[in-house]
Amino acid sequence: MAFLYWQQLIPIQALWVAVAIGLYPLVKTGAVDLVKERKIGTEIFVTIATVVALIGGETVAGAVLMVIILIAEFIADLNMDRARASIKDLIGSVPQVALVRDAGGERMVPIENLRAGDVVLVRAGEKIPVDGTVVGGAASVNEASITGESIPKDKSDGADVFAGTIVESGALDIETEKVGADTTFARIISLVENAEAEQAPVQKLADKVASWLIPVVLIFLVAVYLYTRDIRMIVTLLIFTSPAELGLATPLVIIAAIARAARSGILVKGGVYLESLAKVDVLVFDKTGTLTANKPEVVGVEIQDGTLSEADLISLAAAADRRSVHPLAKAVVNYAARMKIDFPEPEQYDQLQARGVKATVAGRTVLVGNASLLREAGVPLSDAIEKGGQTPVHVAVDGTFAGVIFIADTLRPGAREALAKLRATGVKRMVMVTGDNEATARTIGKELGMDEVRANLMPQDKVAAIAELQKQGHRVAMVGDGINDAPALARADVGIAMGGGGAQAALEAADIALMKDDLARIVSARAIARRAYRTIQENIFVGVGVVHVLGITAALMGWIGPIQAAILHLGPDVLVFLNSAKLLRVRIQDV
Numbered sequence: 001m002a003f004l005y006w007q008q009l010i011p012i013q014a015l016w017v018a019v020a021i022g023l024y025p026l027v028k029t030g031a032v033d034l035v036k037e038r039k040i041g042t043e044i045f046v047t048i049a050t051v052v053a054l055i056g057g058e059t060v061a062g063a064v065l066m067v068i069i070l071i072a073e074f075i076a077d078l079n080m081d082r083a084r085a086s087i088k089d090l091i092g093s094v095p096q097v098a099l100v101r102d103a104g105g106e107r108m109v110p111i112e113n114l115r116a117g118d119v120v121l122v123r124a125g126e127k128i129p130v131d132g133t134v135v136g137g138a139a140s141v142n143e144a145s146i147t148g149e150s151i152p153k154d155k156s157d158g159a160d161v162f163a164g165t166i167v168e169s170g171a172l173d174i175e176t177e178k179v180g181a182d183t184t185f186a187r188i189i190s191l192v193e194n195a196e197a198e199q200a201p202v203q204k205l206a207d208k209v210a211s212w213l214i215p216v217v218l219i220f221l222v223a224v225y226l227y228t229r230d231i232r233m234i235v236t237l238l239i240f241t242s243p244a245e246l247g248l249a250t251p252l253v254i255i256a257a258i259a260r261a262a263r264s265g266i267l268v269k270g271g272v273y274l275e276s277l278a279k280v281d282v283l284v285f286d287k288t289g290t291l292t293a294n295k296p297e298v299v300g301v302e303i304q305d306g307t308l309s310e311a312d313l314i315s316l317a318a319a320a321d322r323r324s325v326h327p328l329a330k331a332v333v334n335y336a337a338r339m340k341i342d343f344p345e346p347e348q349y350d351q352l353q354a355r356g357v358k359a360t361v362a363g364r365t366v367l368v369g370n371a372s373l374l375r376e377a378g379v380p381l382s383d384a385i386e387k388g389g390q391t392p393v394h395v396a397v398d399g400t401f402a403g404v405i406f407i408a409d410t411l412r413p414g415a416r417e418a419l420a421k422l423r424a425t426g427v428k429r430m431v432m433v434t435g436d437n438e439a440t441a442r443t444i445g446k447e448l449g450m451d452e453v454r455a456n457l458m459p460q461d462k463v464a465a466i467a468e469l470q471k472q473g474h475r476v477a478m479v480g481d482g483i484n485d486a487p488a489l490a491r492a493d494v495g496i497a498m499g500g501g502g503a504q505a506a507l508e509a510a511d512i513a514l515m516k517d518d519l520a521r522i523v524s525a526r527a528i529a530r531r532a533y534r535t536i537q538e539n540i541f542v543g544v545g546v547v548h549v550l551g552i553t554a555a556l557m558g559w560i561g562p563i564q565a566a567i568l569h570l571g572p573d574v575l576v577f578l579n580s581a582k583l584l585r586v587r588i589q590d591v
């Protein structure tokens, strides 16, 4: 339009109409912001610039200005859409039909008609359409879409499989457990899609800056006008003082970073956590299941009460522990099974948070847990039983201390390297918090070079430990896996859950979930977060700050007019977008 008018092909009235149409939505949002949120938004700004240009007789400049702002917004939308689409691309999708075998033979069924229990057949090269358990066949399955781990896993009878993962070779019969929106895959997608809604503080800062910048700029412009009486210069200045890109500089980075993380099996539940993770200086770790491999094994049994044999003790303990999901309980149960010791169903069972279990087995009261559990129940106990890196699980039967089962776990492979790398990124202090006993905690803490070890903690003590660190001015990330970690995960600035083997409660309380229990993923998450934060800073300071200062200077010196300004102004927009989109692809060390 502006071009047509310039070439004197259309009357100025047509241009006025075009400008009015373009301006209408801006004026509307601007006015709504002003009235409802008491904030002077970018839209008002653009409106003022255009109106000033028109009143001052700079119609062409006014129109061009508006067109350019609209182009900038269009580029922004386009990039957001692309980034969102790329999240889906990266993670992939789930097939919409499944081959089902039933009494009538084999037939294709749309997944919305599948029910739990249906047996689905998947062959080499196909994607698994449901979450379920393998009931026939064997295959090598690539689970990268869920865990980020691209080395295929062998699956056979009894193995869990997930929708969205790919059978690379072999074939599987899968008994359906979850379909559609209930699958792990669907939950990952919805988490990532909702994540961008949580604004990072730096983005709120951008909004805040914009809201005080605008009045300052307006006063400055009035002053310049009073001094120079030069409308052209004012319009030129308006173009370079508009803080439009400030609002665009962050969201794209955040979406790109979240997508990038998802591809590595790291679920970030909001942009805000990326910024916190980049700034964290203290890391707090849970021990059991987080720093240790979560493969605890019974390594010794010590009898205290001569009337019971070792097999009796194991049988009673395993019976008491068979309903518990605690890793130590599983070790006891597995040991009984391996030693071919029978253990009955408990008549009654109670899991006591961070203590152990209390059960009735064959009419006898059995306690299995730490020393406090026995003491609180009034069982006479001599000194604390400790054995270096092994966890003593105490067993009492009918009020008498019967014996101790020693359980050992190995460190997670790569734990030491991961912690060293995290330290290299500026983590000043590493603290271990655990419900386990002092001696075991110290041994493992020493092996890993922890700065501080706190043992015998209840869930609320873990929260208190984190609150204390925060009070000292630290930004704290907590890494955990268990129900006993959930409150601490929620309290920390960033809660990171070991998602693979971790408890559902921990996954829900966490801000970041690792789909594969690998400490190296924390290093990757930190690297992505730091990179994203740096990109945001680059965008704001270089893309917006520097370019605008240069532009304002050039305008004040009279070197450029409104149209050159408007064209130059596209520069930082493009710069910001390229810089942000780069995050989707660029090599980041440790990712």
Ligand SMILES: Nc1ncnc2c1ncn2[C@@H]1O[C@H](COP(=O)(O)OP(=O)(O)OP(=O)(O)O)[C@@H](O)[C@H]1O
Binding pocket: 286, 287, 288, 289, 321, 324, 325, 326, 328, 329, 353, 354, 355, 356, 357, 368, 369, 370, 391, 392, 393, 433, 434, 435, 436, 437, 457, 458, 459, 482, 484
């Ligand atoms: N089901 C159980 N069977 C046996 N002992 C248990 C059981 N549950 C808890 N305990 C005892 O209570 C202690 C504390 O348990 P808690 O779950 O709080 O921490 P943890 O698993 O030892 O360590 P972390 O806090 O590092 O994950 C355990 O070390 C164990 O001695």
Ligand SMILES: [Zn+2]
Binding pocket: 286, 287, 288, 289, 290, 480, 481, 482, 485
């Ligand atoms: Zn744990």
